[in-house]
Amino acid sequence: PLGIEAAVLRLDRLHPLISGNKWFKLQGYLAQAKAEGKSGLLTFGGAWSNHILATAAAGAALGLRTAAVIRGEAPGMPSPTLLEAAALGMRLFYSSRAGYRQKAVPPEVWTELDPASTLLVPEGGYGAAGAAGAEGIAASDGWARYTHVLASVGTGTTLAGLLRASAPGQQVIGISALKNNHSLEAAVRALLPGTLHGRVDVRHEFHFGGYARHSPELIAFMNDWYRRTGVPSDFVYTGKLFFAADALARAGHFAPGSRILLLHSGGLQGNRSLPAGTLIF
Structure with a gap:
């Protein structure tokens, strides 16, 4: 909507168990x-x-x-x-x-x-080795053409790797899966050179109550997202990421012409804890 382009990088398809x-x-x-x-x-x-x-x-x-x-x-x-x-x-x-x-x-x-x-x-x-590995995500075809890259954040390791590999002018935004985890920015910066410290951008308003917490609103969104896109998500990480991207877009956060890449970090294990029939996928 609103004159922007969005795509999902389906890292969840890489391997059935070593996912995303x-x-x-x-x-x-x-x-x-x-x-x-x-x-x-x-x-x-x-x-x-x-x-x-x-x-x-x-x-x-x-x-x-x-x-x-x-x-x-x-x-x-x-x-x-x-x-x-x-x-x-x-x-x-x-x-x-x-x-x-x-x-x-x-x-x-x-x-x-x-x-x-x-x-x-x-x-x-989490650590330098993990962040270095996560830099490899940026080798995906067409990476540099995106103006924004959004990813869910747990430990901050992937976000650090994405920032290290980001193209000049590319905005990398992390969506925290935890509530009030304001030490997260420091954890990410610890894995970055000082020149990148000012580019750490983590949003804390889409946690839905905290780590591995969810609400009827989030579950309904995940099911609707799947109906519209065919892309499965989990309530711990990627469901919150996709919800945040949708909310930010509707709030006018992204300028017309923005090209947004949403990182599907894989891993749907948390969904196995939900009652049968909660999700349609």
Whole structure:
């Protein structure tokens, strides 16, 4: 609408399990593991984490042992996401939420894993290696022709990579999936050279109550979006991204003639937690 052009970069189609931006963020860590002669990966995430499943799949494909510290006490029945990760060979360890916030590795982990041969991959792939991998997203055909690139933001790793690879004058906008996470800008800047610090632009008004929270309005939008475009989304990240893009466009944020690229970062694992029939896809 309003004289602008919009397209979706379907990174969700790259791989059924190593989906979207996870494919790119993990590349840096996989290269690091190879360079350092590591034979295993240890990472962190929640019960419905796209990153956990992607790491398990990448390790299985490359012959690397994988393990993960999962936020919260061990449930009676693990989520389908964790069951799938375990089926791929990932060893799961559970941590109290207090311990998880400190990113403490439970002692029993090192009774089963060798620290010297295990590479630690931060939650969501956050870090210089993850951002360097995310720069590869900009190799997509036609990237430079877009005036704006919008992406959902969790840890900020992908946003940092997009900014590092952005063309001159290209505006990169992050849509925070978390409520009042105003430390996010600093986390992104920590992965950027000083010359790019002033270009960090994160919108905080589209969280729908916080991380992994949703409302009837968001679910209705996701279903309508799918009817109109055929593009599936999730309520944790990409649903909020598409809602934000639509709202910003209707509010006149983008000048006539703007060309907007929406980054589908893949990973629909969170949708598996919804009651059957909530979504039409």
